[in-house]
Amino acid sequence: MSNAPEIKLYGASECHKTHYYQLLLEETKLPFHFLDVEKHEEYAEELRNLYENRKLNFPTITVGSKKLRNPTKEELEKWINKLIPSRLTIIHDIENKQFTLDINGEIAKVAYVLKNGKMLLVDSEVPYNLRGKGIGKVLVEKTFEQLTNEGYKATAICSFVKFVAKQSEKWSEIIEH
Numbered sequence: 001m002s003n004a005p006e007i008k009l010y011g012a013s014e015c016h017k018t019h020y021y022q023l024l025l026e027e028t029k030l031p032f033h034f035l036d037v038e039k040h041e042e043y044a045e046e047l048r049n050l051y052e053n054r055k056l057n058f059p060t061i062t063v064g065s066k067k068l069r070n071p072t073k074e075e076l077e078k079w080i081n082k083l084i085p086s087r088l089t090i091i092h093d094i095e096n097k098q099f100t101l102d103i104n105g106e107i108a109k110v111a112y113v114l115k116n117g118k119m120l121l122v123d124s125e126v127p128y129n130l131r132g133k134g135i136g137k138v139l140v141e142k143t144f145e146q147l148t149n150e151g152y153k154a155t156a157i158c159s160f161v162k163f164v165a166k167q168s169e170k171w172s173e174i175i176e177h
Contacts (some may be wrong), residue, residue: 008061088101108136121154
């Protein structure tokens with residue numbers, strides 16, 4: 001998760017809602033920075049700069065450039081899943097011959113066919129509105145990790161799968177291209 005966007009929680013130590021968000025963020029097991037806007041003027045100024053009205057609207061959580069003001073637990077999870085897909089679990093759907101990544105109900109997938117006992121990775125697909133966010137690369141790398149865990153070797157037929165495989169030598173043992 002080295003490319004994960006930075007997570008910041010702007011709030012106050014004595015604020016019960018800030019404490020609630022600290023607990024939610026701790027549950028994610030993702031690193032985050034707590035910025036006490038009542039004890040540090042530089043954090044207060046940073047928070048004011050996030051809002052046109054320049055008010056201290058806390059608690060506010062930022063995930064990279066995404067700003068969330070008092071999100072529900074579900075909204076926070078949704079945005080973290082969308083902005084940090086590397087934390088999601090890949091599923092090997094053997095019946096449908098695909099590896100899937102569920103991003104808030106939208107499915108990204110790598111499809112395969114079995115031919116002469118060999119797995120051919122024939123297609124990768126990310127929902128249109130999620131493209132351009134790095135989800136495809138995460139999907140393919142998680143597919144490779146799952147292949148490794150299950151003891152498979154595969155051939156990359158899909159051009160994007162080939163592209164990702166060629167980016168790192170660590171996949172050369174399990175992916176032919």
